[in-house]
Amino acid sequence: MAKVLYEEATRVYPGTERPAVDALDLDISDGEFLVLVGPSGCGKSTSLRMLAGLERVDGGRITIGERDVTHLPPRDRDIAMVFQNYALYPHMSVADNMGFALRVMKAPKQERDRRVRDAARLLDLEEYLDRRPKELSGGQRQRVAMGRAIVREPQVFLMDEPLSNLDAKLRVQTRTQIAALQRRLGVTTVYVTHDQVEAMTMGDRVAVLKDGLLQQVDTPLRLYQHPANVFVAGFIGSPSMNLAEFRVEGEEAVLGGTRIRLSRETLEALRKEGGDRLVLGFRPEAVDVIAETDADAEHRTFPVTVTVVEELGSDAFLYGQYADAAHPALLDQTVIARVDPNAPPAKGDRVRLRIAQGKERLFSAVTGRRLPP
């Protein structure tokens, strides 16, 4: 077990201009479950493969434990990797697949058998040890791939979207199992996914990447509550945060008839930046549905026409359109709000939403970075 350190690690693929991973700085502590998340093509797999030694590091350093592994071949890094397609060896039995690394290391046969059997018991694979990978279901193959990593007893687990080939239900089940297993084994783990729900539910910390650049790395809760920029705000959370550009007028942010008071710190930051606009975001659960007649009591409200209501049982979400005829330019804005699942509004209803006090998140319209609240 070991900590993992990326220091300005950079990868530029030959023939491309922009780095696929650009000066990545990540400090992963011993035993931590770190999730790399981001949209397709943001450099998650490349970052992971750099740690595995499957991709060259063109700049910066990577260390595992105290060892600088930047230029070591994969086999000298003491890691185990689970691939998206599992990469099970089709010509070997499940047992041979799981014991492969030990056989390469020339571990004594007895020990190899014992470790394979232990892992198989842990993963409920005992009855399949003699089968070939193609005789297994998708979920079983996934477990064999996990087993192959566990048997290794490595310093670090690397996993690249190991659940993406499973159906939705199995994915949810397996992600809890993997997280529990990791906690039990205590092996430092770097896990790649493009699914932010997976990231939030599994990771001790989550690193958000975009265009090869690290956007933010933090615990799931802090990422959710205090996104560092507009991208993270919009990417983390499902349904996603409502984001809209507001004008700054005096001490208020204004959009149509909605007015929100800004703090002195925010105004100060805006003044330094010289902008008269900002991006305001609020989560679907950060709004209250209020009676239409309360309209004038508060400025933090706006009218919405309900277009879709998603009822999930425990939750209900309203998808609506900004509905203030006095401001036709805004009519295309879609708003998502969580509403009382026991008394959801109906499609076509007109409701008024109020952004709860202190729940708005403010970002610079110029840089996208968070503004002081």
Place this chain on the structure above:
Amino acid sequence: MSTSMTPPSSAHQRTTADQAVRGNGRAVTAAPPGVPQSPLEASSKRSRWTVAILLAVAMLWTLIPLVWMLLSSFKNRSDVTAATPQVLFAPTLDNYRNLFSGPNNLGPYIWHSVLAAGISALLALFLGALAGYGLARTRMRGKKHLAFWIISTRMAPIAAIVVPLFLIFRGLGLIDSIPGLVLAYLTFNLPFAIWLMSAFFAEVPPSLEESALVAGCTRWQAFRTVILPLTKSGLVTTFVLCLVFAWNDYAFAVVFSGPNSQTLPIAASQLVTQTGIDWGQLTAIGTIVVVPMMLAGLAVRRWLVTGLTLGAVTGE
């Protein structure tokens, strides 16, 4: 590997066909008697008949000359040349006996053929596998062009390269030697082997060897323990095709070989003399040339079939 050059993978068609055949011994279950057939079934039945007849014609077309050759090799002189073809005759081994006796004993010819074809096919396989693997895995630009250039060297007619090769071989003292023949066959077989093997390697997902590398293998170990076993059918296919090419060769052998290296096809040609053709012995040599290759083909039939359709690799 360029898609335009790679034979299309038909892994799926193949496995479903396999299953259909294995399922009940018949590709399609016929309707039980008495059940009225839909027009669709009737037409599929008709097309099956058409296929069967075409196959039968093709089979006769290839088999009759072979069978005739086999039969003739066991006939005595008068039976062979009889005006009315003899199907029933008293078989004799004279032709074979004559081939292996006297000053022009066939033994050395066979030995030369075995050496030249065997060694050149093995070398082509070994080098072709290594180069084909590199070609399949390299990320370099212009790789399609490189692949095409390699296979294009095989497209020239043999006649075009025989003269320059002859000059080179004479300079190197390779005329009338087994190594000379081996090299000559390699000029044709190696590009073919590289190209074919790289198509097989390209079918193996790179994550398999990456997984082996992470598990502690060197590149060579990953190649040996993971990649090669998965391309077994490709290796067999490549080897057999290279072997057959070299074994059957006449054009190179007639130019480059002499008393120390003459091969079976040369021996056959020497039976065609000005004083006449000994049909009995000629068909006996023909049989000796053809039968080993047919047996080899039969022995590796399973690999050849999967090999020629590619996609036999991942089993998924």
